Amino acid sequence: MDPPGPASPLPFPHLAVHPCRPESRVWTLMLLLGTCLLYCARVTVPICAVALSSRFDWDKKQFGVVLSSFFWGYCLTQIVGGHISDQIGGEKVLLLSASAWGLLTVLTPLLTHITSAHLVFMTSSRFLMGLLQGVYFPSLASLLSQRVRESERAFTYSTVGTGSQFGTLLIGGAGSLLLDWYGWESVFYFSGLLTLLWVYCTCKYLLSEKELTIPMNYLTRGLSIPKQTKVPWKQLFRKAPIWAVIIAQLSTASTFFTLLSWLPTFFKETFPESKGWVFNVVPWLVAIPTSLFSGFLSDHLISQGYRTITIRKFMQVIGSGLSSIFALCLGQTSSFCKAIVFASASVGLQTFNHSISLLLPVPFLVQDLSLCLTKQSV
16 A cells, blocks of 8 residues: 555645634634624614604605615625635635624714715615625634534534524614614614624734735635536536525525514504513513524434434424414514514524524535536546
8 A cells, every 4th residue: 555645735724723612612702792793783774763764754665675675785695705705714704794894884874964865875775784794694604614513513503693682682672772862873883883893802812913814816716616616506406405495594584584674663563652672672582592492402412313304304393384373473463462472482483493504404415516526527
């Protein structure tokens, strides 16, 4: 047998770094804070819905355009964000996007004072916000899949995912008070400045100057796909499980973001005397322990030898099916207490989807993809 030759250098050295457990815990905490601030910035407009509509004389249709413009931008950078993160490092993409959306959030109230076309400006601003935030979760998934062991991914991702509830909770509570005390502008300043502070602390205390630098050859690799590694999209989209995942994600996202965007308006119009800090806080407060529990349960079932695909289906039924039942009940009740219970149950159960985000839904697709790539390279 020939002696083994020298190990070939990794194409992307940043992937060779495996942080120790203390460093991993620090990164988990910082990513949780990043997710928290992502949702703080994302939910500023829904929280200020009534105030903005009154200030700029928007009807429901116009305000719906403003809200939906975020998602038009959001869907455009999902794939490119994940691809570039795989090549140059998810942490770099996260920090660049966070810097941009934090600055945009801070500048939004200031820029509204120098323009008369408020509807056009706010629609464009939300569209740009969607573009910037669209790279976050693909980059996060790329980062965790490279840095976290498979046996710990579900719980880690669920822990980081609770930042979405913490962020909505934070902006729901503090934002409601700021809105009442200082006006809608203060909500934007609060969210944007916290994001910029998070970026500064992450860069200063967790990353070295070398790690923050993006060599041009890595950037070139990140923006292009070599011919021999091009993904065979036609073969993939002929697979029924791929469409099952797409439809499941579409259904889950539509329910979640409908609640996220319109829940404040629903409660304010249906129950005018209700306090904003109640309906903006309670559902997301319930979602925090359910998200952590779902990740723990998923990892526990995996350690007990249950098949990944079985766990994924079980979590999907709870996260999408059961939560949707409570969402339907929410629209049929005229009781404030029942509405809070239904909203909390729907939002809380949806967090079960977090625990399956890094579990490959159909492992045999990886084999199919490998075969396709092999055929193309021959």
